[in-house]
Amino acid sequence: MLFLLSSVVSATSVRALVSIDDEGAHLVDAVVVEQDPRAPRGGPGLGEFLFVDSANGPVRFTEVPDPRHRSVVGEHDAVVLERAHALVWLEWPDDARELRLGEDTLVPRSPPPAEAVQESGPTDERLDMVFLGDGYTADELDTFAEDVDRITEHMLSIEPYGAYPEVFNVWRVDQASEDSGVSHYEGSSQVERDTAYGCFYGCGGISRLICCDDDLVLNEVLDEVPGADGVMVLINDPMYGGAGGFEYATSYTEDPTGSQVAVHELGHSLVGLWDEYSYGQAWNQGPEAPNCTREDEPPWTQWLGEDGVDAFVPCSYTNYERPTEGDCMMNTLRDDYCPVCREQAVLAIYGALPGLVVDSWGGEGSFGVELIHPDLDVTWTLGDEVVGSGTEITLDPCVETTLIAAVSDPTEWVRADPDGLLSEEVTWSVECSAVKPAPDPDPTKPDCGCASTRTVPLLWGLAALAALVRRRLH
Ligand SMILES: [Zn+2]
Structure with missing residues (x-):
C-alpha cells in the first residue's frame, strides 16, 4: 500500500x-x-x-x-x-x-482513483455507493472489480433498488493490500495480515463479524467520494462473514451467498433496518427500528394483512416484533425484502436525493421540469383545472392564475410517506400583461403577453431563490 x-x-x-x-x-x-x-x-x-x-x-x-x-x-x-x-x-x-x-x-501514499462503475449523474443529485476492498493484493484487483460488478448487479436486481437504477452512482476504490485475505482473531485462531483497511474476523468476539479500522475506511471515503451515501468494504476471504454498521458495511464475497450478505448489510447501513432474527435477549430501554418494534400497535399498520404481514416475535431482541414470519432478507438470506422493509428502502433512496425535481423553468408561455429519474408522474394544474401531464407544458392562451406541476412517484411500494419524500410541487404565478404585445411581435409566438413568477419550494436552496425573478415576455 x-x-x-x-x-x-x-x-x-x-x-x-x-x-x-x-x-x-x-x-x-x-x-x-x-x-x-x-x-x-x-x-x-x-x-x-x-x-x-x-x-x-x-x-x-x-x-x-x-x-x-x-x-x-x-x-x-x-x-x-x-x-x-x-x-x-x-x-x-x-x-x-x-x-x-x-x-x-x-512514505505518503497517493489516494487511488475512484473508478466509476456506474455514473448516472452529479454526486449531489445521486445516491452514491462506494466499494472498498480489503485483502486484495495488487494482482487480485481484477477479482475485486469483478466482485464489485457482480454485487452491484445483484443489488440492482432486487426490489426496490432495481426499480431506480438511474439514481445510483457506484464507485470502486482500487487500493491493494500487502497480503491476500484479512486478519482472523477468533479464539485460538489468530492470523494477522497486512491489509489496506485492517479488516478482521472476530470483531466483538464473534467469529463471523467483520470490522475494519474505522479511521482508514472513513478517511479513504472522504478522500474519494465526499458525497458518499453508502459504503461497503468487500472482504477477499473465503470465510462467511460481514457486518452492517451505520457508517459502513462489510461483506465477504463468495458467490452467491456473499452477494446476499452484502445486500443484507446494506439494509442496515443504507436503510437503517435491524435484523429480524433473534439475538436471544430482551432489550427494554432501547430505541426501535422501522422493522422492529415493542409497540402494541406496530408502525406498519398500512401493511397489515398484506403478503403475510402481521407482528411476530422476536426481531433482533426477544421482546421486539417483526413484520413477517420469515419473508425478508433481514431475517434469512434471500433476495427480497418484506413489504415493510421494501417501503423503508424506497424512503432511504429518496432520503439520499435532493428532491424529485432537478431543475425547472418557465417563460414564453412554456414551462417545464427536469426530473431526478424518468418514472415519475407529473400533473399540471392551472387554477383548479388539470391541464396536462409530462415534463413540459405550453399555455395558450394565457390565463392569469397559479400553475402547479405536481410531481410524484406512483409506486405501490410506499403507503406511508410522513416526510413527503415521494412528492414535490413547483408553482408559478402566471401574469398576463395588460399591455398588448410589443410593436413588432413575433408572429411565431402565441399572442399571450404572459409574464410569470416562479415560487420555489423551500428545498430548492439559495441558488434557485436568487433566480426568483419576474419576467416579462414578448
Ligand atoms: Zn423485513
Missing part, C-alpha cells in the same frame, strides 16, 4: 492521520492531497515532532497539537481523553521522501 517517491513529487501537501495515547503519537496513515495544507489548530501541543526527511535528513518539522484535550461547555477544567486521533496537514517539499513521527515512518 505504500507508493514510490515518484508518485508524491507533484503533491502540494500531505495529510497525516495520527493516533495519540499515553505512549505518545503514532503515524497511522499519510495521504498525498492536492490542496494547500490546513493551518494547525490551536490547543496544547504534545511536544512531538513530525519530521519530513529527504535523503539528507530532516527538512521540516511540525508540532502535533494534542487532540485528547476536550473543552467542556460551561466552567469546567478541560478533559483529557485516553486516546484520540488528529489529522495534520503538512506542506510537502519537493525533496521530501518520508514522514516520521517518533519511531514511525511512512
